[in-house]
Amino acid sequence: MSGRIIDGKAIAAGVRADVAAAVNALPAQPTLAVVLVGDDPASHVYVASKVKTTNEVGMRSVEIRLPAETTQDDLLARVAALSADPEVDGILVQLPLPKHISEPAVLAAIDPLKDVDGLTEASAGKLVLGKPGLRPCTPVGCVILAKTERPDLAGANVVVIGRSILVGKPAALLFLEQNATVTIAHSKTRDLKMVCRGADILVAAVGRPEMVRSDWIRPGAIVIDVGTNRVPAPEKGEGKTKLVGDVHFAEAIEVAAAITPSPGGVGPMTIACLLRNTVLAACARRGWTVPTALAAG
Numbered sequence: 001m002s003g004r005i006i007d008g009k010a011i012a013a014g015v016r017a018d019v020a021a022a023v024n025a026l027p028a029q030p031t032l033a034v035v036l037v038g039d040d041p042a043s044h045v046y047v048a049s050k051v052k053t054t055n056e057v058g059m060r061s062v063e064i065r066l067p068a069e070t071t072q073d074d075l076l077a078r079v080a081a082l083s084a085d086p087e088v089d090g091i092l093v094q095l096p097l098p099k100h101i102s103e104p105a106v107l108a109a110i111d112p113l114k115d116v117d118g119l120t121e122a123s124a125g126k127l128v129l130g131k132p133g134l135r136p137c138t139p140v141g142c143v144i145l146a147k148t149e150r151p152d153l154a155g156a157n158v159v160v161i162g163r164s165i166l167v168g169k170p171a172a173l174l175f176l177e178q179n180a181t182v183t184i185a186h187s188k189t190r191d192l193k194m195v196c197r198g199a200d201i202l203v204a205a206v207g208r209p210e211m212v213r214s215d216w217i218r219p220g221a222i223v224i225d226v227g228t229n230r231v232p233a234p235e236k237g238e239g240k241t242k243l244v245g246d247v248h249f250a251e252a253i254e255v256a257a258a259i260t261p262s263p264g265g266v267g268p269m270t271i272a273c274l275l276r277n278t279v280l281a282a283c284a285r286r287g288w289t290v291p292t293a294l295a296a297g
């Protein structure tokens with residue numbers, strides 16, 4: 001039996017349409033600033049996509065690309081300037097940063113009111129405390145995708161593999177906010193396969209290509225694959241590569257009730273939620289009412 005494919009592209013298009021309608025209803029266009037340091041090819045692709053979709057939904061974007069040798073002080077000054085700029089509603093500093101720059105120091109320079117990535121201490125604190133605030137985009141995308149299959153997550157056993165600040169930890173808290181019973185599994189977890197087999201909803205966010213195999217998945221589970229890993233693809237020709245998730249898709253779809261593909265699952269949701277956060281940040285900072293198109297979620 002084959003499970004359903006959760007079409008992240010289509011669901012993200014719906015979120016983007018809501019964002020576009022909301023932008024249209026605002027008194028002025030919000031602006032998202034995206035900062036990219038260095039030449040990581042994947043980060044360049046992500047940032048280009050973030051800027052393009054920002055413009056597509058009718059918002060303005062400011063793109064700041066800096067060389068890999070940028071000093072931490074230079075970057076801190078750039079981020080501080082964006083924080084102080086009244087025209088800028090959202091600031092995203094693409095991670096990872098080059099090794100010589102402290103990510104916590106840079107995130108601390110982002111005005112929490114403009115923290116559309118939900119990664120500052122202020123935003124993380126609000127998430128832990130259950131207070132309203134800007135939530136990290138990829139984890140929000142995971143919850144939205146899971147809810148398309150199971151609208152009421154109360155009591156669901158959710159296992160999140162991975163404990164990163166970008167995905168694993170906030171995803172666990174967001175599922176907890178939905179009254180799920182949440183387990184965070186990681187590299188030190190004993191008998192990881194059996195822990196995963198207990199999941200009604202399995203969220204894989206480890207960055208290890210096709211690590212989750214069919215016997216890790218309870219028949220009928222929902223699988224959310226956050227991984228996007230580039231691997232060699234000799235079948236496509238010499239030197240060719242392809243993207244795969246943290247889950248072995250072909251195996252998993254035979255067991256799961258539903259699964260997100262990668263690419264085409266969580267990735268598009270991350271960007272859609274970023275745009276949504278930018279509108280919410282603009283409304284909160286500028287004292288605008290959140291347009292009805294976004295008010296519900």
Ligand code: GUN
Pocket residue numbers: 092093094095096117137138166270
């Ligand atoms: N790198 C990979 N994903 C993300 C993300 O969602 N936000 C930021 N800032 N960097 C990332």
